[in-house]
Amino acid sequence: MNKFKIFSLALVASATVAQAQDIKEAKKAIDAEQFQKAKSLLKSIIKAKPSDGEANFVLGNVYLNQAIADSAKIYYTNGLQASDKKNLNYIGLGQLDLDNKNAAAAQANFALATKDVKRKDVDEFIYIGKAYTNSVNPDYNNAIASLKKALLIEPQNATALLAIGDAYYGANNQNEAYKSYRDAFTADPTLLRAKMQLGVLLKGAKSYDEAIKSFNEVIALNPNYGPVYRELAETYYKWGRNKPSTAKVNLQNAITNYEKYLSLTDYSLDSKMRHADFLILVKDYKSLETVANKMIAEDKVNPRIFRYLGYAAYENGNVDVAIKSIEDFVKVPTNKVIGSDYMYLGLAKIKKGTNAEGAVDQASFDSGVADIKKAVELEPLVVEELNEVGKALFGKKQFAQAATIFEFGALNKESKNYLDDNVYYGISVYYANANKSNGAADAAQLAKAEEAFDRILVASPTYDEAYLYKGRINNLLEKDDLIIKNYEEYLTRTTAKGAEELAKPATTKKVIEAYNSIGASYANTDKAKAVEYFNKTLVLDPTNAYASQSVKALK
Template identity: 30%
Template sequence: MKELIKRAWSGGIMLLFFIAAATLAVAQELPAVKQARQQMEIEQTNKAVATLSEAVKANPADATLLYYLGMAQIANGEKEKAEISFQKGLEVNPKEALNLAGKGYLRMIENNVAEAKTLLDQALAQTKSKNAPVLKAVAQAYLQNDKFTADALTLLQKAKSIEKSDYETFILLGDAYTKQVKGGEAVSAFETAATLDPKSGTPQYKIGVVYQRSKNLSSAEEHFNKAIVADPNYALAYKELGELYYAQKKAPEAVKAYEKYLSLTERPEPAQLRYAFFLFMAKDYKKANTVFEGLTKRADVSATVYKYYAYSLTEAVELAKAEQVFGQYFAKAAPTEIQASDYVYLARLLQKQAKDSLALVNFKKSLELEMNPEIAQTIADAYYKQKKYPDAIEAFKQLRTAKSNKLSSQDLFALGRSYYFNKQFIEADTTFAELAVLQPNITIPYAWRARSLANLDPELKQGLAKPYFEKVIEIAEANPDKSKSKPDLIDAYSYMGYYYDTKGDFAAAKKTFEKLKELDPANEKAKAYLEALKQAAAAKQKAKTAN
């Protein structure tokens, strides 16, 4: 809310000082002041200063022109020159209280409130609070400090009673009501101003700001466009339309509006970064990169410029340059500026360049800043894929935390295998037991539990793996299609065959190995065991015959 109000002030409030020229007694002064006001409306403050400087040269005895020149100089960032202009105006005509108000305005924006109040009170006393231009000038100064908004309103109501149809008075009334967050009164005042000067874009622009503040974006857009209809060169309306479209993610419209604004304003540099953002959102990365590159050459280049330049280069697939600019960003940015997403962007960029190890480093940095399940998953999957099982185990533990202890079946399978190949067979068994809870009707969890336990009982003395290989056989044999469970069933038959053999149940062993050979005719274990049984039987028969 405060930002929108601030825009309403920074975007053109200074130009309103020139409208009071209609009240001046000397007719030849009006064109210069009006022209300066129009130049201010399109953010051409250098030209406004030049226009009024020429008017002062032509009319050196007119102290009011020095006031308007001083106000233009303030808008142009030339406060010291403005001070000189106001002082010169007082020297030319000590009774022209406008220049006292100008000095008071300067003190107010410098936050020297006590001195400002003294000067403004002096201006009012000198004119007995009956001079409308001075009343408005003092009110404008008061509006620079929220503590004096009510005082400004009192003065503006008095000015209104003196000049009932003064455009500037209604604009300032609208500004005061806007600061008090009285949208209805503000819009009403601006509408009156619009009827008094239909060719000025200021009233409709300011109505648009009021609606924008209340999040009535359609009405805000309508009035910004009305400002442009009134004055096709009204720069601030194009600027605010660009911001409005940007907020609505209407990238092409935002770019178009901002390009028009940049073509009109005398100082496009401060808006170049916003323009680059709009181009980035519009996916016009080539043009965005040109703007970003220009911004990086400025002495006051910020870390934000490098950040989004790197993003844009990445999207434009200028990967090597993007990596370089990311380096500049991380070198310049304060630690508090860096976001987890920045490391993710760089990591994705590095992945595209097959720099997987560096990518993982940056994914992990991202996770240190923000626990993100997606990034934790990426890290765990990457370590597992690379067969870096100790790292994978730690990454899956972190993923478990990120997912509130709810690993998926795929995650449990990968974690169990990581434990298995890292020879942590107890942990592997526990993990595959979790998997069995999620997937009780497939062979995989039971087969891997059995394999894990078999490693803890290599001599088959305890038969730790037996119940789980039996479960594998039960599930697999109940399914006519054994293609998916074939590897698990092969291991199960092989284990059970040897288990029966160690227990002296050779008939069960033979039957099991026969099933194994039927399932896998080329299986060397089955062939060797059955051949051994055959030879043992033949030898036994031969010995029996010999006796």
């Protein structure tokens, strides 16, 4: 009987060790971003031992990391029924509360998670810190506070040091992040993510060559650690984007490293979606369309595939497929719609409504603009993607439509195209009104165009042509005093540049325009002044018909 008891206890101990090893393997798979493998391991643990609360919690975290909140909640809720470590699942529910901007509910769940912790327990504080950091609405101060509690108990806990490094990084405290990552790797030299994060800090500081050296040090320790190749890919991509002369080589390096990263993950649908996200980043839309079509053949249910199909179809010139695919995605209330979704939907409708021959389907164009507005509300800096679209419309002389597009960027000082968009917006509004075959000029639009040129002069005081266009705008509005004021300012600034500038044919043409416009503005109030300016034109161009006829009429 005693032998049987001993044998039974040995079996229980053996099963517990195996269970711990399985959890450890699942966590290793998560760190390696092999999420499908992790899910399979965790589901097998739960099936074998439904009372394992930690397995439910970790599986819920995997789903939450993949933005599948409904599945995450199911496993957290199941985990609360477990007998072992069920309290961890309150932390998962707390992160869901944070994601839903309910900080009070999150704190209540975190309090339940820590209510019965023992004096030396640290896992709860580490997981709470991670929840605050990883939430879609992060709270880095509370994350750091929770992780410091763990480190008071175990100062050399590598997992806690890595987690607090992530929190400091999120809070833009680079010095503390660096120290924490360094200490984490010192505490556990097998924790490659900590060493990798030192390279991430260098990447964030735009020290791309140093970041690459750092990542290569990780590869030297373990060439099969997949996440480091993803970081390399993103570093090469950012390097190419920030230094266009290196773009061709660096983008190819980015793609090569991302493919290496994929080869070290599980080729699940999720990893293919991450691949699709990266193809969008490097603007490889031909490959994106291929990948998206392969994914939809595997899984006709996952809605994100329609996003990829829509983006690729737009970039590859198939606007009807783009519109249908993205509309199929955004119309589902449970889908997490981002600014880029509405931007692509809007651009597809705009492209459909403005053909190369100059004809405009105003209803389609207006519908597209409405979607662009939604995109800007969600992500204000999507305006940076609109500059080329506006220039394409401008090139087709669709000036009213171009002005509508440029106005988005003209009002966002944070946009890298802020100055350029204001210039094009003002010019587009001017030409849209100057080219009207009938009807009065739109005074409200022209006033906004003048404001754009005023913004330009604040941002770039030497852009003298702003005064030329302000004069032209007021010409359309028939405001003689402002016509004179702005053209005279243009003449003063241009004359100050010297004889060489004035001798340029393009400058001479504009100076003549200014003289004639000022002359015309004085014609009804000061004939002598009017004749003076028309005569200045005739000095530069003795055959100028408008000036010579005006002089005759005024005498």
